[in-house]
Amino acid sequence: MDKRESMWDVYLRKGMSRRSFVKSCVALTSLMGLSTDHVSKVVEAAEKKPLPVVVWIHGHECTGCDESFIRSGAPLASDLVLSQIALEYDHLLSAASGEPFEAHLEETIKKYKGQYILCVEGAVCTKDNGVYCMSGGKPFIETLQHAAHNAAAVIAYGTCAVSGGIQAAKPNPTGSAGIAHFAGKTPVINVPGCPPIPEVMTGVVMHVALFGTVPPLDNEGRPKQFYGNRIHDTCYRRPFFDAGMFAERFDDAGAKAGWCLYKLGCRGPETYNSCGNLRWFQGMSYPIQSGAPCIGCSNAHFWEEDPMTTRMPEYGPLGNVDKIGAAMAVGTAAGVAVHGAMSVIQKQKREAEEHEKE
Ligand code: SF4
Numbered sequence: 001m002d003k004r005e006s007m008w009d010v011y012l013r014k015g016m017s018r019r020s021f022v023k024s025c026v027a028l029t030s031l032m033g034l035s036t037d038h039v040s041k042v043v044e045a046a047e048k049k050p051l052p053v054v055v056w057i058h059g060h061e062c063t064g065c066d067e068s069f070i071r072s073g074a075p076l077a078s079d080l081v082l083s084q085i086a087l088e089y090d091h092l093l094s095a096a097s098g099e100p101f102e103a104h105l106e107e108t109i110k111k112y113k114g115q116y117i118l119c120v121e122g123a124v125c126t127k128d129n130g131v132y133c134m135s136g137g138k139p140f141i142e143t144l145q146h147a148a149h150n151a152a153a154v155i156a157y158g159t160c161a162v163s164g165g166i167q168a169a170k171p172n173p174t175g176s177a178g179i180a181h182f183a184g185k186t187p188v189i190n191v192p193g194c195p196p197i198p199e200v201m202t203g204v205v206m207h208v209a210l211f212g213t214v215p216p217l218d219n220e221g222r223p224k225q226f227y228g229n230r231i232h233d234t235c236y237r238r239p240f241f242d243a244g245m246f247a248e249r250f251d252d253a254g255a256k257a258g259w260c261l262y263k264l265g266c267r268g269p270e271t272y273n274s275c276g277n278l279r280w281f282q283g284m285s286y287p288i289q290s291g292a293p294c295i296g297c298s299n300a301h302f303w304e305e306d307p308m309t310t311r312m313p314e315y316g317p318l319g320n321v322d323k324i325g326a327a328m329a330v331g332t333a334a335g336v337a338v339h340g341a342m343s344v345i346q347k348q349k350r351e352a353e354e355h356e357k358e
């Protein structure tokens with residue numbers, strides 16, 4: 001097998017400075033959710049490890065996840081694609097097409113069997129032998145199984161790849177489903193979101209690339225560093241929730257004053273994602289910051305729940321949000337305790353599920 005360059009080799013070849021290389025490594029370390037203690041390990045891996053071969057395939061979807069990925073600001077998607085991974089095949093980003101392109105996919109799978117990272121966007125169509133989603137002249141389900149069984153790891157990007165997405169909405173005529181069941185014994189990392197946050201996408205692939213391991217996952221196969229908190233836990237409107245101050249309409253005084261959007265359907269209390277801390281467009285904003293409730297786009301079946309601006313059903317055995325608000329009116333401390341207890345119950349339930357799985 002020919003010798004593949006490391007990230008440092010690429011920087012040298014391009015005449016880029018050691019300083020910019022180290023700066024990239026520091027940025028990658030923080031992006032992967034690691035402490036600064038890990039910078040030297042990241043530098044060492046980036047100096048020595050050959051660039052990871054990545055194959056990126058697209059199933060039944062809208063390509064929104066790739067659109068998100070190319071907007072990554074730290075690292076820039078262009079840096080990632082040109083200097084930090086060896087992207088051998090991508091339905092959207094590759095310039096090549098047609099039969100030679102499909103032949104290259106086959107060569108890559110053979111040459112790097114058991115070594116490459118397979119990124120998958122989109123659901124897999126399972127009805128009628130998968131004919132509703134064709135790729136390179138054959139059903140996508142075949143391409144997926146072949147590429148996944150021979151990969152070192154599979155990253156399922158987006159809610160479609162994780163749990164079927166909008167394509168799987170009832171009555172689901174194409175039999176769309178998440179891809180994990182078709183990966184055989186290859187480990188699958190779920191990165192849900194519609195689409196996922198660009199920096200989360202780059203952070204996950206770089207973790208696998210640099211360390212050659214799957215990052216720590218939760219009970220739904222999601223990287224804990226990006227899906228460890230609910231949107232509600234990091235929401236800057238949270239003090240309004242705790243004080244029982246809710247916008248009732250999108251144009252009322254509460255909405256204008258930036259009060260909590262729970263009564264307008266916000267799914268933040270049940271949604272695990274990094275929007276509240278990483279935000280979007282290089283930290284510029286995120287839906288709640290622009291006045292829109294979280295629609296829970298990283299949750300399975302979010303598209304089939306109640307209308308997105310309808311208030312969430314009551315959650316937890318301790319009552320609904322009005323009771324919390326009423327409790328707050330009577331005594332702030334008591335209300336905080338009630339809400340705190342609800343959060344603790346949810347957290348304990350989740351940890352118990354994870355523990356059971358381990
Ligand atoms: S319900 Fe939504 S808007 Fe309100 S605090 Fe939670 S995440 Fe923020």
Ligand code: SF4
Nearest residue numbers: 273275294295296297
């Ligand atoms: S705020 Fe909620 S709906 Fe919006 S992108 Fe984040 S997880 Fe998805």
